[in-house]
Amino acid sequence: MAAAKPTQNLKYNFPISFGKFITPQKPIHKKNWPDNRYLHTIRELFGMDTVASAMIAVSTKLLIRLIPLLAAGAMAYPQTLPWPLKTDIDLSSGYGDYRSGGRFHAGLDLRTGGQIGEKVYSPVDGYVWRIRMSYGGYGKGLYLKGRDGHIYVFGHLSRFNEPLQSTVIREQFRQERYSVDLQLPADSIPVKLGQLLAFSGQTGAGGPHLHIEERTQDNVPLNPLNHGFRLEDNIPPTFERLGVHLLDDRSLFADGHRKMYLPVSKVGTGKYQVTGSITLNAPFGLQAGCADQMRAGGRKQAVFKLSLHIDDSLYYESTLDSLPYEIGSVVDLVYDRTEAANGDQRVRRTYRPVAPNQVWDQALASYGGEVSGRCAYGLDAPPVIGEHRAEITAEDVFGNRSVLVFRFNYVEAGASRSLTHQCDYAAYDDSSENNISDWRLEEDGLVIREKTGKNSRYYFFRPQPPAQAYQGDAGRLLRRHIAGLTEQGIDLQAVGWGRGRHISVDSGAFTLILPPGVFFDPQFVAVSTVAVQGGPGAPLASKAYRVQPEAVAMREKFRLSVKLPAGGPRVGKAGLCCYDQETRVWEWIGDDSGDSDLVSGSSSGGGVFAALIDTTPPTITGLNLRPGHKYPDRKPEVKFRLRDNLSSFNDTGSIDVRIDGRWLLPEFDMEEGRVVATLREPLDFGPHELKITAKDRAGNRSEKTIAFEIVRQKKK
Numbered sequence: 001m002a003a004a005k006p007t008q009n010l011k012y013n014f015p016i017s018f019g020k021f022i023t024p025q026k027p028i029h030k031k032n033w034p035d036n037r038y039l040h041t042i043r044e045l046f047g048m049d050t051v052a053s054a055m056i057a058v059s060t061k062l063l064i065r066l067i068p069l070l071a072a073g074a075m076a077y078p079q080t081l082p083w084p085l086k087t088d089i090d091l092s093s094g095y096g097d098y099r100s101g102g103r104f105h106a107g108l109d110l111r112t113g114g115q116i117g118e119k120v121y122s123p124v125d126g127y128v129w130r131i132r133m134s135y136g137g138y139g140k141g142l143y144l145k146g147r148d149g150h151i152y153v154f155g156h157l158s159r160f161n162e163p164l165q166s167t168v169i170r171e172q173f174r175q176e177r178y179s180v181d182l183q184l185p186a187d188s189i190p191v192k193l194g195q196l197l198a199f200s201g202q203t204g205a206g207g208p209h210l211h212i213e214e215r216t217q218d219n220v221p222l223n224p225l226n227h228g229f230r231l232e233d234n235i236p237p238t239f240e241r242l243g244v245h246l247l248d249d250r251s252l253f254a255d256g257h258r259k260m261y262l263p264v265s266k267v268g269t270g271k272y273q274v275t276g277s278i279t280l281n282a283p284f285g286l287q288a289g290c291a292d293q294m295r296a297g298g299r300k301q302a303v304f305k306l307s308l309h310i311d312d313s314l315y316y317e318s319t320l321d322s323l324p325y326e327i328g329s330v331v332d333l334v335y336d337r338t339e340a341a342n343g344d345q346r347v348r349r350t351y352r353p354v355a356p357n358q359v360w361d362q363a364l365a366s367y368g369g370e371v372s373g374r375c376a377y378g379l380d381a382p383p384v385i386g387e388h389r390a391e392i393t394a395e396d397v398f399g400n401r402s403v404l405v406f407r408f409n410y411v412e413a414g415a416s417r418s419l420t421h422q423c424d425y426a427a428y429d430d431s432s433e434n435n436i437s438d439w440r441l442e443e444d445g446l447v448i449r450e451k452t453g454k455n456s457r458y459y460f461f462r463p464q465p466p467a468q469a470y471q472g473d474a475g476r477l478l479r480r481h482i483a484g485l486t487e488q489g490i491d492l493q494a495v496g497w498g499r500g501r502h503i504s505v506d507s508g509a510f511t512l513i514l515p516p517g518v519f520f521d522p523q524f525v526a527v528s529t530v531a532v533q534g535g536p537g538a539p540l541a542s543k544a545y546r547v548q549p550e551a552v553a554m555r556e557k558f559r560l561s562v563k564l565p566a567g568g569p570r571v572g573k574a575g576l577c578c579y580d581q582e583t584r585v586w587e588w589i590g591d592d593s594g595d596s597d598l599v600s601g602s603s604s605g606g607g608v609f610a611a612l613i614d615t616t617p618p619t620i621t622g623l624n625l626r627p628g629h630k631y632p633d634r635k636p637e638v639k640f641r642l643r644d645n646l647s648s649f650n651d652t653g654s655i656d657v658r659i660d661g662r663w664l665l666p667e668f669d670m671e672e673g674r675v676v677a678t679l680r681e682p683l684d685f686g687p688h689e690l691k692i693t694a695k696d697r698a699g700n701r702s703e704k705t706i707a708f709e710i711v712r713q714k715k716k
């Protein structure tokens with residue numbers, strides 16, 4: 001039997017072979033600074049005297065380091081990097097874990113025992129390259145350039161060690177904004193291996209933890225566990241279930257699904273199997289619900305290496321070792337997005353769910369997942385009738401492995417139907433009276449249910465190019481039922497053949513803008529209106545529209561826009577929002593439109609969308625300073641709670657805290673809704689005025705002004 005052979009692409013493979021020191025930094029000399037602009041920056045950051053001494057100090061250190069390096073020639077790079085935390089290392093999220101919104105987790109999340117303030121040490125010699133402060137994302141983030149050529153990122157920090165902390169604060173006060181992005185010149189803040197860098201926190205994140213990333217010098221995130229950071233791990237990955245996905249144009253399982261999940265049982269250490277034999281009669285791909293753990297009871301995370309053999313031929317292999325950002329959306333080809341949307345983010349495919357596509361061949365190859373063809377049984381090569389043995393191997397970075405064995409019997413289409421699991425070829429009979437009771441969109445096509453008495457029969461249709469859509473029996477069915485759907489106010493279209501497409505419904509009130517190549521493969525897209533309520537204090541400004549399918553692998557986000565009714569609220573007060581059907585909460589996704597009566601935004605999937613009006617200003621409560629009170633502390637912290645009903649806050653310009661017109665630095669924990677603002681210089685004794693201004697994305701403002709007094713503390 002012919003089977004696809006893997007073609008390993010080495011471009012992004014980084015085996016541990018640090019045989020030589022990578023690109024030693026040149027000794028720092030004034031002429032090595034790129035230009036005067038940088039000098040200017042340093043001057044601002046440090047003051048001139050500090051710069052001079054810092055530069056001299058660096059030069060000396062580097063020269064000393066470089067001499068033995070050059071003398072010794074190739075230097076062995078340490079195989080093991082020290083962890084940035086000195087506490088026991090426990091992971092709360094792994095490299096390559098599925099993240100909703102179409103991306104991989106690019107690093108590791110280290111637990112900090114529920115605490116903030118754990119010391120974070122440098123794993124390498126290098127220098128601080130960048131500091132980025134934002135209320136969301138990585139919160140307080142530190143980027144280090146190591147002498148090994150790699151970039152190390154630390155996210156969600158609570159504060160930095162000196163002199164960095166003062167440097168950042170000085171810059172925040174200079175710019176009078178919290179969210180600054182400092183790019184520091186090489187070696188202006190040198191760092192030694194083991195040096196205290198910062199303190200862990202929960203800025204920009206839910207719950208305290210430390211996010212770390214290791215990237216190549218070209219910003220490609222690497223799997224830290226495979227690039228220097230080691231753990232004691234003797235636990236092999238586990239298998240949770242096996243999925244079979246039918247991949248031809250017409251087949252369904254008897255229950256009307258394209259996928260079927262089978263339970264697996266553990267039969268020994270690292271040994272799993274699916275009991276019995278399954279009969280199949282259409283091409284299929286396999287997917288494995290599998291997880292890795294670093295310790296018993298530890299958090300489940302992505303399996304490092306997953307491979308599939310059928311009858312001892314390698315069909316598919318993927319290694320989560322380097323994940324360039326450009327291929328982030330491949331996450332939905334690597335994982336099963338439908339399962340992820342339903343709460344299981346650990347179902348991995350061992351096949352390509354879409355037809356070969358040149359651009360994405362390359363992307364898949366670079367993540368290591370590509371094997372020529374679709375890695376599906378019966379698609380790349382003719383299926384062989386008879387019994388077969390499939391074996392899925394899951395391996396962690398440290399070589400612990402588990403194997404799942406699965407036997408299947410491949411029969412001719414239309415053969416025996418007496419077996420437990422089988423697929424049903426949907427031969428549509430146009431002559432019968434069809435009673436189509438419902439339909440749904442799956443990731444690869446349209447499923448229609450026909451009811452005859454108590455029985456249901458399902459039909460599956462892949463999208464066809466417009467020219468071929470209405471030919472044959474499927475075409476007759478589609479023509480009749482799609483026409484029916486359109487009459488009911490549901491616009492169902494097949495899209496994705498090269499050109500982009502706008503789907504506009506309700507006389508242009510709602511438009512879906514699909515750029516060319518937005519989907520990996522042609523797709524059915526349906527738009528319909530749906531009855532839902534607005535949010536608290538945020539009424540609907542338009543009808544609500546449902547875009548289906550909700551879970552579909554997409555190469556990029558698509559844009560959508562809603563027209564605001566004449567005489568109603570304008571752009572700014574109204575924004576495009578997405579409805580979370582589980583939590584029943586509306587989320588503001590955009591108000592960026594050049595047009596005065598259109599609100600637009602982007603989405604990485606279907607869902608329910610509408611324009612909502614936000615006229616409710618944010619609330620400022622629980623202010624710690626009280627009007628008319630006297631305080632002895634000349635640098636009082638200003639603390640209060642800040643909440644918004646819908647549009648929430650931007651990173652810049654949303655919170656302004658001033659005393660007598662002087663700017664205070666506002667730290668803001670978005671999740672907790674807590675603001676702590678601090679002064680740069682102490683206040684004089686006497687009366688002062690505090691003014692807080694908060695502005696949401698819709699431009700609604702709240703203000704609070706109080707007068708208070710700083711008094712000398714009475715001597716006892």
Ligand SMILES: [Zn+2]
Binds near residue numbers: 093105212
């Ligand atoms: Zn993380």
